[in-house]
Amino acid sequence: MLKYPKARVLGVLLAISAATPVIANDEGKALFGQCRACHAIGPDAKTQYGPVLNGVMNRAAMVEEGYSYSDAFKKASEGGLTWDNDTMAAFLAAPMSYISGTKMAYPGVKSDEDIQHIINYLSLFDEHGNQAGLVAETSQERPDEDPKERMLAANFVLPDHGVFHLGRKALNEEVAAWDIDVRPDGTGLPVGSGDALTGMDLYDAQCASCHGDFGEGTGRWPILAGGHDTLTEERPEKTIGSYWPYLSTVFDYVRRAMPFGNARSLSDDDVYAITAYLLYLNDEVDEEFELTSENFTSIALPNEANFIADNRTDEPNRQINVNELCMTDCIATPVEVTQRALVLDVTPDE
Amino acid sequence: MKKPKDTIDSSRRRQLIKTGMAVTGGISASLVVASKANAATPDPLITEIQDWNRYLGDGVDARPYGLPSKFETDAVRRDVAWLTADPKASVNFTPLHKLDGIITPNGLCFERHHGGVAEIAPSSHRLMINGLVNNPLVFTMEDLMRFPRENHLYFLECAANTGMEWRGAQLNGCQFTHGMVHNVMYSGVKLKHVLAEAGLKGNAKWLLPEGADASHMTRSIPIEKGLDDCLIVTHMNGEALRPEQGYPLRLVVPGWEGNMWVKWLRRIEVGDKPWHHREETSKYTDLLEDGTARRFTWEMEVKSVITNPSPQAPINHGRGQTVLTGIAWSGYGRVKRVDVSIDGGRNWTTARLDPHSFSKSLHRFYFDFDWDGRELFLQSRAIDEFGHVQPTKNQLRAARGVNSIYHNNSIQTWHVKNDGVVENVEVS
Numbered sequence: 115m116l117k118y119p120k121a122r123v124l125g126v127l128l129a130i131s132a133a134t135p136v137i138a139n140d141e142g143k144a145l146f147g148q149c150r151a152c153h154a155i156g157p158d159a160k161t162q163y164g165p166v167l168n169g170v171m172n173r174a175a176m177v178e179e180g181y182s183y184s185d186a187f188k189k190a191s192e193g194g195l196t197w198d199n200d201t202m203a204a205f206l207a208a209p210m211s212y213i214s215g216t217k218m219a220y221p222g223v224k225s226d227e228d229i230q231h232i233i234n235y236l237s238l239f240d241e242h243g244n245q246a247g248l249v250a251e252t253s254q255e256r257p258d259e260d261p262k263e264r265m266l267a268a269n270f271v272l273p274d275h276g277v278f279h280l281g282r283k284a285l286n287e288e289v290a291a292w293d294i295d296v297r298p299d300g301t302g303l304p305v306g307s308g309d310a311l312t313g314m315d316l317y318d319a320q321c322a323s324c325h326g327d328f329g330e331g332t333g334r335w336p337i338l339a340g341g342h343d344t345l346t347e348e349r350p351e352k353t354i355g356s357y358w359p360y361l362s363t364v365f366d367y368v369r370r371a372m373p374f375g376n377a378r379s380l381s382d383d384d385v386y387a388i389t390a391y392l393l394y395l396n397d398e399v400d401e402e403f404e405l406t407s408e409n410f411t412s413i414a415l416p417n418e419a420n421f422i423a424d425n426r427t428d429e430p431n432r433q434i435n436v437n438e439l440c441m442t443d444c445i446a447t448p449v450e451v452t453q454r455a456l457v458l459d460v461t462p463d464e
Numbered sequence: 465m466k467k468p469k470d471t472i473d474s475s476r477r478r479q480l481i482k483t484g485m486a487v488t489g490g491i492s493a494s495l496v497v498a499s500k501a502n503a504a505t506p507d508p509l510i511t512e513i514q515d516w517n518r519y520l521g522d523g524v525d526a527r528p529y530g531l532p533s534k535f536e537t538d539a540v541r542r543d544v545a546w547l548t549a550d551p552k553a554s555v556n557f558t559p560l561h562k563l564d565g566i567i568t569p570n571g572l573c574f575e576r577h578h579g580g581v582a583e584i585a586p587s588s589h590r591l592m593i594n595g596l597v598n599n600p601l602v603f604t605m606e607d608l609m610r611f612p613r614e615n616h617l618y619f620l621e622c623a624a625n626t627g628m629e630w631r632g633a634q635l636n637g638c639q640f641t642h643g644m645v646h647n648v649m650y651s652g653v654k655l656k657h658v659l660a661e662a663g664l665k666g667n668a669k670w671l672l673p674e675g676a677d678a679s680h681m682t683r684s685i686p687i688e689k690g691l692d693d694c695l696i697v698t699h700m701n702g703e704a705l706r707p708e709q710g711y712p713l714r715l716v717v718p719g720w721e722g723n724m725w726v727k728w729l730r731r732i733e734v735g736d737k738p739w740h741h742r743e744e745t746s747k748y749t750d751l752l753e754d755g756t757a758r759r760f761t762w763e764m765e766v767k768s769v770i771t772n773p774s775p776q777a778p779i780n781h782g783r784g785q786t787v788l789t790g791i792a793w794s795g796y797g798r799v800k801r802v803d804v805s806i807d808g809g810r811n812w813t814t815a816r817l818d819p820h821s822f823s824k825s826l827h828r829f830y831f832d833f834d835w836d837g838r839e840l841f842l843q844s845r846a847i848d849e850f851g852h853v854q855p856t857k858n859q860l861r862a863a864r865g866v867n868s869i870y871h872n873n874s875i876q877t878w879h880v881k882n883d884g885v886v887e888n889v890e891v892s
Binding site: 147150151152154158160161162163181182219275276277278280281282283284288289292293295296297298299301324333334335336345346350352354357358359360362363366367370371374375377378420421422423424425426429430431432434435436439440441442443444445447449450451452453454455456458460461462 | 542543544545546548549550552553578579592593594595598599600601602603604607608610611632633634635636637640656657659660661662663664665666668672674678679680682687688691730731733735737738739740741742745746749751753754755756757758759760761762765775801803807808809810811812813841847851852853855856859860862863864867871879887888889890891892
């Protein structure tokens with residue numbers, strides 16, 4: 115059985131027929147809901163964004179071994195910070211001013227009463243996350259069941275995860291079916307391979323009609339190859355070879371979105387072969403080249419180093435002082451039209 | 465019901481001809497007649513009994529879902545056919561010049577798709593949370609409706625809004641120059657509640673939302689933003705999301721590039737590094753003059769535009785009392801002030817800001833003035849609560865060149881000629 119078969123969650127009463135008396139101290143549990151975005155507590159608690167809070171009360175600060183606390187926290191702990199009722203209450207009221215520089219980006223709990231409820235709740239758990247006299251039992255989810263029937267069944271127990279106990283555990287097959295994303299470091303690449311020549315046949319049959327025989331793009335369909343050294347020219351041509359920073363993006367995008375109108379139809383080996391061919395069209399490899407899950411991360415694209423972080427805040431136009439904004443006679447010369455939209459005449463007719 | 469309608473229409477046509485007004489110009493001509501200072505002849509709209517004064521209109525059973533008046537033919541989204549190869553991976557634009565206030569009606573919110581509009585039955589939709597979480601979870605729409613709900617008004621601007629204007633004045637109408645923005649009251653749940661349900665692991669730093677449509681849209685979002693103000697929403701302006709806005713589930717990323725607001729949201733992966741997917745490398749990176757490109761330029765900077773008068777909304781009434789209005793917004797917070805110039809930036813007056821001011825929402829400004837009939841060069845300049853000032857086109861080009869495509873928040877100029885016709889121009 116679950117700890118709280120009938121739980122009161124943020125004032126919402128989940129009416130379930132298998133009724134058992136409501137257990138007290140639900141306030142503390144409900145209030146702790148706002149902490150669960152970052153903290154876990156209980157026998158199965160695992161490190162989240164914040165440390166596990168098992169047995170935190172009446173102990174020296176930094177309870178979770180191995181958690182990487184901020185320097186601010188380390189300093190406070192070295193200074194002898196211990197969590198008793200008073201220190202915890204002061205901390206929870208305003209974490210960021212109590213320990214200035216803490217990673218706990220949380221404004222604080224408003225009411226003293228709520229703080230006491232939370233502290234009482236924290237005090238329930240020993241360092242293993244167990245509560246006196248309560249034994250946890252895990253529930254088995256059966257996703258193919260009719261949810262209504264399941265909930266009305268006499269032996270229904272709420273799932274044990276999270277705050278609201280909503281949703282169900284994802285099955286491995288389900289995660290595998292959707293989680294196809296690939297990162298520059300190769301995370302997410304499926305095992306497989308394909309060579310440029312095989313890729314050429316696939317490309318000619320399934321991609322060339324839009325992207326052109328050589329990746330030059332037919333009509334207004336996107337260009338995929340060429341454009342080397344055009345990024346500083348008046349009309350830059352941004353292609354995989356001239357612009358894209360990472361090869362993983364090509365693999366990931368083709369696998370998730372192409373061919374346009376028939377997404378997810380290519381096999382993993384097809385995607386390796388087409389990616390190899392796109393490298394060939396961009397003069398990065400020769401036609402013998404075979405791309406594999408093994409050699410994938412050894413291929414770097416030429417423009418990778420030219421991507422920089424957002425530094426818009428350094429621009430002169432971001433340093434304008436509002437109080438010095440000109441309001442009258444700001445420009446000495448009379449107005450002169452330097453460009454007109456009507457000359458271009460590219461606006462669609464009404 | 466069908467028959468009387470025919471007679472109404474033909475009798476109305478007779479009446480219009482009788483009163484000497486061309487059928488096509490009927491509406492605007494009557495407006496002009498009514499607004500003349502002295503009428504030579506009595507206005508037949510007043511002296512004669514009109515059809516709608518006599519005959520009955522539609523009953524309550526005629527329009528189960530109400531639509532705008534049939535006379536509002538101009539209040540429609542428009543696209544620019546030459547921009548893209550296929551309308552299923554394209555964009556259309558909000559008719560800003562037809563709107564007032566700060567809410568964008570659902571049917572007029574601009575659309576941007578990469579694989580057409582997915583039509584998904586709520587019962588067939590799932591949201592998965594996986595990656596660096598303690599419990600990978602799957603939610604149905606019913607599950608998601610049981611999280612605590614909130615309402616927030618936010619603008620959504622495509623990072624490419626005004627992108628066609630970098631090199632100079634190009635498109636003649638604020639719908640086309642600035643229409644990739646809308647402002648909607650969203651209802652839904654805080655993303656952090658849904659993430660907490662799965663339990664974030666200690667090394668969780670990035671989120672990858674993914675759409676269920678044929679483009680499987682993905683973007684990398686830092687976890688701090690996800691835990692701050694991001695929402696997972698089911699409703700817009702009170703009703704269920706429109707299909708073209710991601711029905712049944714959309715991610716809301718307040719103040720940041722519209723592309724990140726993944727529609728038809730079906731999965732959020734939690735990771736420790738960004739993914740560098742197509743929409744944050746090939747697209748939505750800002751190429752500078754020296755050949756380097758900025759990436760992860762998420763915030764939409766402070767911006768404004770005058771929506772009336774504008775090329776699609778000329779001044780038809782001649783000189784005298786004139787209402788100038790427009791919208792202003794900032795991805796950082798509230799707009800605090802909007803200045804207006806009618807002489808191409810020589811002199812500025814602070815406009816009247818409508819008091820409905822919300823963080824990361826459109827703001828409405830008005831400037832009422834007495835037009836003397838001379839040509840005007842209209843500009844607006846927004847300032848947000850953090851002191852960010854909307855730059856001029858030249859200031860922005862000096863910093864970025866003209867090949868950035870995205871994040872053009874510069875000051876727009878409209879040229880009003882003596883006859884009230886308006887054109888998109890650039891001035892010295």
